[in-house]
Amino acid sequence: MKAIVVREFGGPEVLNLAEIPTPSPAAGQVLVRIHAAGVNPYDTYMRNGTYAIKPALPYTPGSDGAGVVAAVGDGVKTVKPGDRVYLAKTLTGAYAEYALTLESQVHPLPEKVSYAQGAGVWVPYGTAYHALSHCTRARAGEKVLIHGASGGVGIAAVQIARANGMVVFGTAGTEKGLELVKRQGADHVFNHTEPDYLEKIMQASGGQGVDLILEMLANVNLGNDLKLLAFGGRVVVIGSRGEVTIAPRELMMRRAAILAFVLWSATEAEENEIHAAIHAGLTNGTLRPIVGQEMPLAEAARAHQEIMQAGAFGKIVLVP
Ligand code: NAP
Numbered sequence: 001m002k003a004i005v006v007r008e009f010g011g012p013e014v015l016n017l018a019e020i021p022t023p024s025p026a027a028g029q030v031l032v033r034i035h036a037a038g039v040n041p042y043d044t045y046m047r048n049g050t051y052a053i054k055p056a057l058p059y060t061p062g063s064d065g066a067g068v069v070a071a072v073g074d075g076v077k078t079v080k081p082g083d084r085v086y087l088a089k090t091l092t093g094a095y096a097e098y099a100l101t102l103e104s105q106v107h108p109l110p111e112k113v114s115y116a117q118g119a120g121v122w123v124p125y126g127t128a129y130h131a132l133s134h135c136t137r138a139r140a141g142e143k144v145l146i147h148g149a150s151g152g153v154g155i156a157a158v159q160i161a162r163a164n165g166m167v168v169f170g171t172a173g174t175e176k177g178l179e180l181v182k183r184q185g186a187d188h189v190f191n192h193t194e195p196d197y198l199e200k201i202m203q204a205s206g207g208q209g210v211d212l213i214l215e216m217l218a219n220v221n222l223g224n225d226l227k228l229l230a231f232g233g234r235v236v237v238i239g240s241r242g243e244v245t246i247a248p249r250e251l252m253m254r255r256a257a258i259l260a261f262v263l264w265s266a267t268e269a270e271e272n273e274i275h276a277a278i279h280a281g282l283t284n285g286t287l288r289p290i291v292g293q294e295m296p297l298a299e300a301a302r303a304h305q306e307i308m309q310a311g312a313f314g315k316i317v318l319v320p
Contacts, residue, residue: 003017066109
């Protein structure tokens, strides 16, 4: 099969298309023919060798994908060859024509959801759900600022927050991104490249501040986020690419909290809940993954460059 193989850590140029043996499923494993693989920012940190999880070399990247079950190992009961599935983690990597998974890592993909959309499910929707539900226990009626709403996690969070009755404030850095965020259900949108956008957020909150902030770039925004919080507010750090200075008194005055997580630390019970919520949302249409760009698998290096650039528009997906 064709697969992207990383033989040394480094820049996007270490992502090379190679011919490698197609794996076969052992007991409890599933082989999936991949129709689309999702590209996430962490794939780039891992490729650089700077991420908390450092895979053994050589490796094939990708935890997110969608396709059709090609074969199952002994004892697999929940899926059969021919089933449409999305992947949430794999054993061999999703940037490939086939991926081997555990039975627990494949989940049904409803007919009306395309494979490209299915490739944008696990990390984006899992993260958004984990942030809103497990981490911050967001409630209907709360004002939620999604700071970085135009990308994979942001769009997922807008849709989930809106479907659950929250008042959604979303930011993006381009007009196209702002329109997308608005179309997905945000009540208020703001351009995070404008110098006065923080004042505009405060005004739109009626001067009270927001109850919750989902922060995609904490190293840039965390200090200012604290000043935007209402009394009892919470910020959850989802993304950060460096260090930041904060004034703890901003928290004390508001009895506010900074929370943070990585999706990898979700428990099995939390993961089960996430997949149940995703299944319901994909089926009833409240969750609609947005695919901004599909690229051939061979262009994985370009995908890694583009995901790190400004101007996000939903997901970038690789097609083997
Ligand atoms: P993405 O699709 O590349 O989107 C990045 C988002 O950040 C876009 O909405 C982008 O907006 C926005 N952004 C850029 N500059 C910003 C600024 N100054 N202030 C606020 N937002 C800004 O990435 P993603 O998949 O949504 O992931 C977002 C972040 O969360 C990444 O850092 C990722 O590594 C992290 N993450 C963490 C977890 C976890 O488990 N904790 C899970 C998934 C993702 P424009 O491009 O429109 O400017």
